[in-house]
Amino acid sequence: MASACEGCPQAEGCHSQDSCEKRNGITKEPMNPKSDIKCVIGVASGKGGVGKSFVTVTLAHKLASQGLKVGILDADITGPSVPRAFGLKEILTAGDDNFIMPAVTKGGIKAVSLNLLLDDESSPVIWRGPVLSGLVRQFWTEVNWGTLEVLLIDMPPGTGDVPLTVFQSIPLNGIILVSTPQELVSMIVSKAGNMASMMNVNILGLVENMAYVKCPHCGDEISLFGDDKVLLETLAQYGIPLLDKIPLDPSVTALVDSGNTESVSTDDMLVKAAQEITGLL
16 A cells, blocks of 8 residues: 555655654544453445445454454444344443443444444434544443453444544554455555555455355356456555455345344354454454
8 A cells, every 4th residue: 555654745754653643633542441452453445335344243253253352333323233233222321430331242242333322223313424423432432341352343434534533543453444346446445445554554454245156056156246356456456465255145144134143154254354353462
């Protein structure tokens, strides 16, 4: 990816990342005293509809199945889907210390989402950018996450206010990009990847979602969106590794949609993505 200092008029003679971050408005919010989180990973995409939330919840399930303490911060405020994927319906409350207590799945994954603060999950969120960004900060600073090895942040698509807030305010250890193998992937990867680079955030790699579907009769792999030649060329151009390919499996989709994500078998799913994260611990 391009250097985060490219195009900066003060780049020459500057050797301080701290001063660069201050000039770009990057002020990391401190972790609250009730939280002890070893590793924070963002899951991002340059566009919607690529299965970013699906990757987030199944990756959380895989990591938890390996014995890790995992949490999910649902930063996709206007399209939160994490609670439904785990069948969570409880309304979040604050503890005696006034910190928000996250919901906990059957498998022990902690989760915070706007839909866990609404009486009706179908209520539209008609808020402007600064309000959305403020809530994401609160999910980081005012939630009692306890002790976690990994906190995954399900980020909204694009490069708008909320992704910018996550990059600027939360100390990320890295991000994982999600895309489908379509022709416009070059633009998708470029936008999200360049934003991460400008914010000095490490890109761990990309997960190719909906890479293919297996024929139920003969077992042949059918590429619904065509081959991934353009995707692989784009990744090579920007030096981003391809971590995993996830097929489109209607049975897996049905489990997630019905709130049974923790019943999905992830033995052969997201292997390299999980390895990249555990390698940071």
